[in-house]
Structure formats: structure tokens, C-alpha cells
Amino acid sequence: MKIVILGAGGRLGAALLREYREEHDIACFNHAQLDLASLDDVRGKLGAMNFEVLINAAGFTNVDACETERDRAFLINAEAPGVLAEICNAKDAKLIHFSTDYVFDGEKRAPYTEEDEANPISVYGESKLIGEKNLLAAGDHHLVVRVSWVFGPDRSSFIDAIIKRAQQDEEVDAIADKFSTPTYTRDIARMLPQFLDRGVEGGILHFSNAGKCSWQEYAQWALDCCCDAGIPLKATTVGAVTLRDISSWVARRPVYSVLSTVKYRELTGTAPRAWREAVADYITRFYSKK
Ligand SMILES: NC(=O)c1ccc[n+]([C@@H]2O[C@H](COP(=O)([O-])OP(=O)(O)OC[C@H]3O[C@@H](n4cnc5c(N)ncnc54)[C@H](OP(=O)(O)O)[C@@H]3O)[C@@H](O)[C@H]2O)c1
Secondary structure, eight states: OEEEEEOTTSHHHHHHHHHHTTTSEEEEEOTTTOOTTOHHHHHHHHHTSOOSEEEEOOOOOOHHHHHHOHHHHHIIIIIHHHHHHHHHHHHTOEEEEEEEGGGSOSOOSSOBOTTSOOOOSSHHHHHHHHHHHHHHHHOTTSEEEEEOSEEOTTSOOHHHHHHHHHHHOSOEEEESSOEEOOEEHHHHHHHGGGGOSTTSOOEEEEOOOBSOEEHHHHHHHHHHHHHHTTOOOSOOSEEEEOGGGOOSOOSOOOSBOOBOOHHHHHHHSOOOOBHHHHHHHHHHHHTTTO
């Protein structure tokens, strides 16, 4: 299958590229090669190519920077996905686009389903939600995959920052009153091929690893896995801080954003593995060797 991947320099895009390049005919772009803020360039470059699937893993993902660069956030996260969908329509190609648990306000206390009303509380969430709507308005066979707390080896995320801190400092802490589910890029890359065919389910799909945790529980499990793997740490216990203790964030973030994977399970007949198993796999695979 001819696939184009956007955001190939990012955490998720790089993982997709690694997983698919053996089996598929892949072309990819990183930010320097294709800027989603230059819509004419996007139309020119992608319009000239032949492909069956376009995967957009690029986006303006700095949640705080989106607050102060609102126009840029909307151009990249909201307007560009609509343009990508139009380009795909002209080629009869399918667009697969990644979105976020941050489209929700976090007021619910049970996993968010695809039918739950989105109500973003940040510019990032708002821009991503409008991007979803623009894309699906262009064609409901296109697919929006909402994911949460993405981690993987290609770009540092929360888990890598915690391990690094625990290697350097005697004490580490993490937020204990914000909940969602970590999701491994490898697991996203492995489930996505089921949705590449144009005839297969479009619309919105939630995907995350299974279960729920706070940042503190996530961090503690990561350090526990490091200890099991014999990775030396100075700190082995993660202390608790609360959202109120965090003064550096510009954007508001949902306190609860667990995504329901019931639809995914019904469509595929498979369940995502538990987040603890995915984190343990990541640490064994990428930290034991360091
Ligand atoms: N990370 C998470 O926890 C998380 C959670 C929920 C949803 N998501 C969604 O998952 C998708 C992938 O995220 P990720 O974790 O892989 O993020 P990431 O590592 O920040 O990757 C995003 C990529 O987009 C690129 N990019 C930024 N602005 C661009 C532009 N104007 N034109 C072209 N490329 C641009 C970035 O390049 P530069 O770095 O060079 O600018 C980066 O390579 C995004 O849609 C994100 O909203 C992520």
C-alpha cells in the first residue's frame, strides 16, 4: 500500500515509519520538509503525489505554546487537517489523523466515549477539535484517532523525564490528581493497519492502552520497572504533588481524560493491552540496553 506519513520526526510519526517501512511503500515528511502552516506548499507537494493513505501525525502539540500562539495553533491543528482531507478526496485516498483526549473538559468520571460531547478547555484542545470537524466534514470515511498520554522511544515524554530525574535526584514527585491512560506508540502503530483500507470504519475512534492512572502512579510504575530491570536509580519512590502546586502551566488541562476503547474492541474483536504491560515492555526494550 502507498502511504504518506506526516510528522515523521515526531514521537508517533517516527514509530509509524519504523513499523510500516518494511511492508508498505512509504513516503514521509518531517516538519522541515513540509510545514502544515504553509497550506499552498501542502497542496503543491501532496497534490503532486500518488498515495492510498495519508497519515497525519504532525501537529502543534505544545499545549502551553498554543495559548500564546492561537492563530498558529488553529492554522496547523484546525485548518490544515481540512486541507489534507480535500487533497485525499481528490485522489480517493483515506486520511488518518491523530487527535487528543484534550478535546474533553475532564469533568466526567468514567471513560469518555466517541459519542461524548467534546468541550475543550485549552486552545490546543479547541484547535484539535475543529481540525477533527473540518476533516470529517470533507469525508466521513476519513478516520480521526484520539489518543492519550503518548510515549515511545522516538521523542522524550513524561516517562523519560521521570526516569531521568530519578537517575539524577534523590527525590522525585508527580501529579497525583490528574488521570488518563498512557499509550505506547508501538501499540498504536500495531493496531492501525486494521483501519488503513478505505472501506473500513471512518469517523472518530478512541485508542489507548487499557486502564487508568494518575501521573504519580504512572511514574511509580516506570521506576518499579526500572528497578526490576536493574537500571540504577537514585530515587525509587515518587512523591505526590497536586495540580494546585503547578504554577508553570499556561493552559488548563482536563483532570480526567480516560478514553473508552469499547468501540475499538467491538470493531476489532481485540482489546488493547494494559498500560502497565506496555510501560514494562518499553522500559525493557529501550532502557535495559542503555
Ligand atoms: N504526546 C501526547 O501525549 C499526545 C496525546 C494525545 C494526542 N496526541 C496527538 O498525537 C499526534 C502525534 O503527537 P506526538 O506525541 O508524536 O507529538 P510530537 O512528538 O510533538 O510530534 C509532532 C510532530 O509535528 C511536527 N510539527 C509541528 N508543527 C508542524 C508544522 N507546522 N508542520 C509540520 N509538522 C509540524 C513536529 O515537528 P517539530 O518538533 O520539528 O516542530 C513533530 O515532529 C498529534 O496529533 C497529537 O496532537 C499526542
